[in-house]
Each structure stands twice: as C-alpha cells, then as structure tokens.
Amino acid sequence: MSEEYSVEIVNPEKSFLSKNDVTEVVVPAFEGEIGILKDHISIISFLKPGIIKIFSKSGEESFYVNDGIIEFKDNNLSILTSLILNLKDIDKEKISEIQKSAEEELNKPDINDQEKYLLDQKLEVLKSIN
Amino acid sequence: MASLDDLKKRISSVKSTQKITKAMKMVAAAKLRRAQESAEKGRPYSDKMNNIILNLSNGISDIDNAPKLLSGTGEDKVHLCVVMTSDRGLCGGFNTNIIKKAKLYFQKILDEGKTLKIITVGTKGYDQLKRLYGDNIIERISFKESKNVNYFDADKVGKIVIEKFDKNEFDVCAIFYNQFKNVITQIPQEQQIIPLKTSEKEENSLGDNYEFEPEEDEILSNLLPKNISTQIFKAMLENSASEQGSRMSAMDNATRNAGEMVDKLTIEYNRSRQAAITKELIEIISGAESL
Numbered sequence: 001m002s003e004e005y006s007v008e009i010v011n012p013e014k015s016f017l018s019k020n021d022v023t024e025v026v027v028p029a030f031e032g033e034i035g036i037l038k039d040h041i042s043i044i045s046f047l048k049p050g051i052i053k054i055f056s057k058s059g060e061e062s063f064y065v066n067d068g069i070i071e072f073k074d075n076n077l078s079i080l081t082s083l084i085l086n087l088k089d090i091d092k093e094k095i096s097e098i099q100k101s102a103e104e105e106l107n108k109p110d111i112n113d114q115e116k117y118l119l120d121q122k123l124e125v126l127k128s129i130n
Numbered sequence: 131m132a133s134l135d136d137l138k139k140r141i142s143s144v145k146s147t148q149k150i151t152k153a154m155k156m157v158a159a160a161k162l163r164r165a166q167e168s169a170e171k172g173r174p175y176s177d178k179m180n181n182i183i184l185n186l187s188n189g190i191s192d193i194d195n196a197p198k199l200l201s202g203t204g205e206d207k208v209h210l211c212v213v214m215t216s217d218r219g220l221c222g223g224f225n226t227n228i229i230k231k232a233k234l235y236f237q238k239i240l241d242e243g244k245t246l247k248i249i250t251v252g253t254k255g256y257d258q259l260k261r262l263y264g265d266n267i268i269e270r271i272s273f274k275e276s277k278n279v280n281y282f283d284a285d286k287v288g289k290i291v292i293e294k295f296d297k298n299e300f301d302v303c304a305i306f307y308n309q310f311k312n313v314i315t316q317i318p319q320e321q322q323i324i325p326l327k328t329s330e331k332e333e334n335s336l337g338d339n340y341e342f343e344p345e346e347d348e349i350l351s352n353l354l355p356k357n358i359s360t361q362i363f364k365a366m367l368e369n370s371a372s373e374q375g376s377r378m379s380a381m382d383n384a385t386r387n388a389g390e391m392v393d394k395l396t397i398e399y400n401r402s403r404q405a406a407i408t409k410e411l412i413e414i415i416s417g418a419e420s421l
Contacts, residue, residue, distance in 0.1 A: 008174075010174045011281075012172060012175050012176075012281040012360065013171060013172060013281065014168070014171035014172070015171065015174050015175075029343060030343070030344055031343055031344060034343075041341050042340045042341060043341040043342070043343065044182060044185070044186065044340050044341075044342055044349060045343045045349070046343075046344065046349060069179075069182060069349075069353060069356075071178070071182050071185075073340075078178050078182075080178055080179060082281060082356075
C-alpha cells in the first residue's frame with residue numbers, strides 16, 4: 001500500500017504548492033511540532049512562525065511560514081498561510097526585513113504575552129535561517 | 131450651420147478623444163486579465179477558510195459561549211458598512227451601482243431607527259457619499275499607492291474593523307462590493323461579515339470528528355479575525371476585476387460612440403463643403419450670364 005497523500009499550500013494570492021506524493025509533513029503547530037503521516041486522524045491546528053518540512057518521493061523541501069492554519073482530512077492536508085517562503089530560494093534581504101519589523105513590534109509597550117511569545121519564536125526561527 | 135473650419139476642428143477633437151478611449155480600453159483589457167487571474171487564484175484560500183470555519187462552528191456545542199465575531203453581540207443597533215469602490219473614475223456604472231445598493235441598505239437601517247456608521251474604501255465612494263452621509267462616515271481608506279490588490283491592504287481594513295468591534299462600536303458589519311460575473315455584468319453585493327452568516331451550515335458534512343489543537347474555541351477566536359480579512363480581500367479582488375471589466379466596456383462604448391459621431395460630422399462636413407461649392411458655381415454662372 002502506498003504511504004503517500006496530498007498536500008496543498010495556499011496563501012491569499014494563489015495556490016502556492018500542491019503535491020500528491022508526500023510521505024510526511026512536519027508543521028510548527030502552536031503547541032509543538034506535529035509530524036503528519038498518511039491516515040492521520042482529522043485535525044485542525046494553528047501554526048506559529050516556523051519551518052514546514054515536506055518529505056516526498058522527489059525529495060525534501062522546507063518552507064518558512066509566518067502563521068497559518070492546517071486542516072487534515074481524508075488524506076488531504078491543507079495549509080493556509082498569509083506568508084510563506086521557500087527556503088531554497090530565499091532572499092536574505094526579505095528575511096532581514098521581516099526580522100526588523102518583528103523586532104520593532106516586540107519593542108512596542110502594549111503587547112500581550114501571547115504576541116510576545118509568537119514574536120520571540122519568529123525571531124528565533126529567522127535567525128536560524130539567516 | 132457651423133462653418134467648415136468649425137466642423138473640421140470638431141472632427142479632429144472627437145478623433146483624438148476616440149484615441150484616448152481606445153487606449154484606455156486596451157489598458158483595461160490587459161489589467162482585467164491580470165485581475166481576473168488573481169481573483170481566481172485567490173478563491174482556494176477563502177473557500178478553504180470558509181470550510182474550516184464551517185466545520186469548526188458545527189463542532190461548537192455551546193452557542194452562548196461562542197466568540198462574539200461568530201454569534202454577534204446579541205444586539206442589532208449599530209450597523210457598520212464597509213463600502214468598497216474604486217480610486218479612479220471613468221469606469222461606467224461601477225461605483226454608482228455599489229453606492230446605489232449601499233444607499234438602499236442605509237435607508238433601511240435609518241428608517242428602522244438604528245445607527246449607521248460607514249467606512250469607505252476607495253476615494254470615489256467617499257466622493258459620492260459625503261454629501262448625503264458625511265456625518266456617518268467614520269473612516270476613509272484609499273489604496274491609491276498600491277498598484278495591485280494585496281493581502282496586507284485587506285488585512286489593514288480587517289484590523290480596523292475588528293478593533294472597532296472589540297471596542298463595541300458596532301453590532302453588525304456588512305461589506306459592499308461588486309462581484310465580477312463577466313465583462314458586461316457585475317453584480318453589486320451586500321455581504322454580512324459580523325456576525326458570520328452560517329446559512330450553509332446544514333449542507334456541510336456534519337459529524338466530522340476533528341482533533342483540535344489547541345481547543346476549538348481558541349482556534350475559532352484566532353481564526354475569525356483572519357476570516358474577516360480574507361473576506362475583505364476576496365471582495366477587493368472581485369472589485370478590482372469588476373472595475374477593469376466595467377471600465378473596459380465603458381471605454382468600448384465610448385470608442386464606438388465617438389466613431390459614430392465622427393461619421394455624422396464627416397457627412398455634415400462633406401454636405402456643407404458641397405453646398406459651398408454649389409453656391410460658388412451659381413455665383414460664377416450668374417455673374418457670367420449678366421455680362
């Protein structure tokens with residue numbers, strides 16, 4: 001039996017990526033990373049800033065996401081995100097730009113703990129790829 | 131009757147107007163294709179978002195404790211209307227149609243004795259509404275600088291709406307935009323985004339057992355604000371495609387009208403030229419006869 005399922009990543013502008021031969025996807029869910037294999041139970045979860053790893057027959061790919069929601073159902077994984085970048089052809093300038101705006105936001109006086117946590121996460125991930 | 135010179139001037143002026151409208155039509159056609167493409171590409175996101183929310187709201191057992199963005203404030207006193215129009219004119223009935231639709235809604239609200247608040251997106255909407263509803267307009271937004279419709283602009287509008295909702299400034303929020311059907315037809319739409327209308331709830335597959343992480347309500351309260359931005363973004367995409375479509379057909383009409391006018395003027399010009407020649411001939415002949 002094949003161990004593959006399909007994944008689709010969409011951002012508001014377009015359908016970013018669609019694959020049918022995925023064996024495993026690791027997503028940075030809000031409460032920790034989740035690895036999803038075929039026949040996983042239906043799940044809806046949130047993403048925090050981090051790296052999505054997609055393992056497929058044709059190799060491994062990594063993406064940076066800012067936020068997002070995932071839905072897994074009937075061996076279809078949908079990832080909705082407002083900002084996604086492929087780590088392969090990433091642009092250093094763009095990363096620094098996001099990093100800068102995150103730092104600025106972190107310095108605002110009126111952020112709550114959750115926002116702070118998310119921004120800290122974001123900066124950590126960004127630093128690691130830069 | 132106008133003199134030959136005047137006619138000549140008018141013909142050339144109509145011709146140059148025609149050139150402009152023709153060029154605008156071409157530009158609109160090119161932009162339309164792009165706008166249509168991005169509207170189509172944007173659909174999966176909003177559809178998926180909608181689906182997830184439907185699935186989630188189906189799972190919510192305790193409707194009283196549901197997030198307010200979903201269930202509403204329980205009152206129906208203050209209505210916020212987001213009217214989306216274009217920043218540029220010369221696009222036929224595009225803006226007027228939205229405004230007409232919106233005005234009907236405004237009148238209904240005011241007749242029922244409720245409070246009306248308006249946010250205009252796009253300068254043309256503001257221009258048309260400021261005379262009648264100037265006092266009701268609480269915010270005006272324009273994205274003249276951004277070349278293409280992008281999500282961040284939509285998110286800005288969404289954030290403003292949510293901020294106002296959190297401050298209890300309104301109970302119900304509706305957006306107005308033109309839905310793109312085809313080049314000739316754009317349908318003005320009124321869509322309620324707060325509280326979320328879940329009329330399609332029943333149709334969706336019930337009894338899906340999802341695992342949620344974190345809890346359902348937490349996901350929902352995070353997701354709903356995003357959904358509002360998404361809906362606004364979708365409306366903006368539809369709107370920009372409609373604007374270009376409307377402009378294209380308006381400019382096409384204008385070009386055709388200009389063509390007709392040139393034809394008419396040319397006939398008139400030729401007639402009066404012929405009349406002048408005939409007159410001269412008669413003068414010469416009668417002059418020669420008298421000798």
